[in-house]
Amino acid sequence: MESLKAKINxxxxxxxxxxxxxxxxxxxxxxxxxxxxxHKNGVNSVREAIEACAEIGVNYLTLYAFSTENWNRPKIExxxxxxxxxxxxxxxxxxxxxxxxxxNTIGNIKQLPExxxxxLEEVVKKTKNNKTLTLTLALSYGSREExxxxxxxxxxxxxxxxxxxxxxxxxxxxxxLYTFSLPDVDLMIRTSGEKRISNFLLWQLAYAELYFTNTxxxxxxxxxxxxxxxxxxxxxxxxxxxxxxxxxxxE
Ligand code: FPP
Numbered sequence: 001m002e003s004l005k006a007k008i009n010x011x012x013x014x015x016x017x018x019x020x021x022x023x024x025x026x027x028x029x030x031x032x033x034x035x036x037x038x039h040k041n042g043v044n045s046v047r048e049a050i051e052a053c054a055e056i057g058v059n060y061l062t063l064y065a066f067s068t069e070n071w072n073r074p075k076i077e078x079x080x081x082x083x084x085x086x087x088x089x090x091x092x093x094x095x096x097x098x099x100x101x102x103x104n105t106i107g108n109i110k111q112l113p114e115x116x117x118x119x120l121e122e123v124v125k126k127t128k129n130n131k132t133l134t135l136t137l138a139l140s141y142g143s144r145e146e147x148x149x150x151x152x153x154x155x156x157x158x159x160x161x162x163x164x165x166x167x168x169x170x171x172x173x174x175x176x177l178y179t180f181s182l183p184d185v186d187l188m189i190r191t192s193g194e195k196r197i198s199n200f201l202l203w204q205l206a207y208a209e210l211y212f213t214n215t216x217x218x219x220x221x222x223x224x225x226x227x228x229x230x231x232x233x234x235x236x237x238x239x240x241x242x243x244x245x246x247x248x249x250x251e
Contacts, residue, residue: 004226008056012233014186016060017225018208019049020200023192023216036080041218043088052222053133054099056229060134060182064200068108068142082116085139089119093126100132106178107141136182143202150176179204187232189225191217209235 024038031037046063053061066081089103096103103123110117120139153176157163163172174180185201185208193214197205211228213220238246 004223004230005056008226008229009233010057013056013058014209014229014232015058016062016183016185016187017053017058017229018062018064018185018188018201018205020064020188020190020194020198021045021217021220022190022194024218026192027216027218035077038216038218039077039081039084043084045217045220046088047092048221049225050101050133050135051099052225054101055222056226058133058229060136062106062136062138062179062182062185062201064138064141064198066107066139066141067199068140068145069199071111071140082113085116085137086119089123093123096123096127096135097130100130102127102130102134104134104136104181105139106136106146107139108145109139111140134182136179138200141178141200143199146178147203173203177203184208187211187228189213189228191215191220207237207239209237 021042024042025035026038027041028035028038049063050061065085070081071078095101103120105120105124109120112120116139120137150173154163154168154172158165158168179201182204184206185204188197188201188205188208189211190196191213193212195212209232211231213224213228215224236243236246
């Protein structure tokens, strides 16, 4: 594994990695266990991904932990996911502090159970001055809902004359998203073989490289993340330009 990590070019790291952690339910089913068993094991992969990013120097990691659509799941599963969130935050606070990791959240946090909101608030507050890695949890998050809110908030400012219609540009929109403090995503990973975006960071993924793997989330370990980064580093990001233009910039 060390050799895989050694192959990574530290000067071409993705600044922001976002992950759709998928396949917990199928992982559990394969072993004849209830779905929540998959989520419990998924927490270990969350830890691995955070550690891997911290080890190599990725600055931003965003995890899709609970979507607006996930509220339609069986009550018992929602309850377990929320309980896992609370217990993980309690258990990991020390390690977040030790590793200089700042916790951030995106999504309609007010929809979460009070206990989860409180725990999140506390960890966000306690880690707010940490600088090495910003870990963002997307919770009760839906990208379309986020964009609708942006439009409402910007319109309100225009109506109230706090903002001129002509002033609306990409920067203004960025500043109204949940992710206003985060850079664009460079690499988006989805596990479990599904090749969809599923209402995750639609605006923020505009120029991201997409990486899909069949590995189910509870099996996704550090070496899987290093492999995804190596794949990313072998791609040419052109942002609409030609290969020749990119080569000239790099010379
Ligand atoms: C997708 O698998 C996974 C989720 C909806 C939740 C992810 C949550 C965790 C890994 C644990 C808690 C998180 C934190 C941050 C401590 P799925 O249930 O959709 O799997 P399936 O597609 O195989 O059914």
